[in-house]
Amino acid sequence: MPELPEVETVIAGLKPQITGAKLVSVSNSGKNLRYPLPNFSILLQQHIQSVERRAKYLLFHFENGQTLIWHLGMTGQFHVLAQHQAKTKHEHVTLAFTDGNTLRYRDTRRFGYAGLCRTNDLDQHPWFAKLGVEPLLDDFSDDYLQNILKTRKTSIKQAIMDNHVVVGVGNIYASESLFRAGINPTQVANSLKPKQYALLVQHIKTVLAEAIEAGGSTISDFVKADGKPGYFAHSFQVYGRDKQPCLVCKKPIEKIVLGGRASFFCPHCQPFK
DNA sequence: AAGGTTACCTGCCCGC
């Protein structure tokens, strides 16, 4: 389901509902997610101090210095519901709080996963240690991108979707930002002109920021924590628009496969350079 | 080291 803007949107929805809540019990469906669930007992009777995002992970910081790390995979959703609300299909984990609320984790495909880590050690956690920079921070600059891609010969689209380069850019926003930057997705990653790296960085930042502003995208099963869909899908210019006219030049959008992922672009507006 | 392939899992949509 989620790329960075969707995770950001989920967190914005969860924050006011669970910040300060005290955890009393955790139950699960018995089915594993991508990895076995962590032992939640160290978090019992602890208050949630804050919730934040790192890459596409949600971080729930508890008062005892432990952080619950959660990735939504493709189809993960969080909902805050009253304790008495019935379980729905594919609901795999329930965290119950003293205020009568529960945080439910639903995940059809079970590609999501959760883990525990001391808050102070998060940087060393295997899920974080090798991650690239956050796209919305100043660390993600044209110099940074050009430099880290110096030896990369994959396509530029695969390169910007690589977490070791920059985090949070998934399949949709990769296509969208390359279109806005006028860069062909198949262009070899280390072959861009300096100006193109700058344009790409700029457009990755703006497309992600716009999507966060819009509350994420609506695609099949993406639902925010409040149960309402996001709106950014209305703004897709190339994603999912195979054979439809380019919104700029009217020529048909093409669909190709790069690294096994569907990729959309306008051959006229995104020429080789 | 970088790059390609495969796997994880369920549901939906399409063509026959």
Place this chain on the structure above:
DNA sequence: TGCGGGCAGGTAACCT
């Protein structure tokens, strides 16, 4: 109507 194949927002373990 039913069935099989292909595909879906992500990540990482394998191999070469």
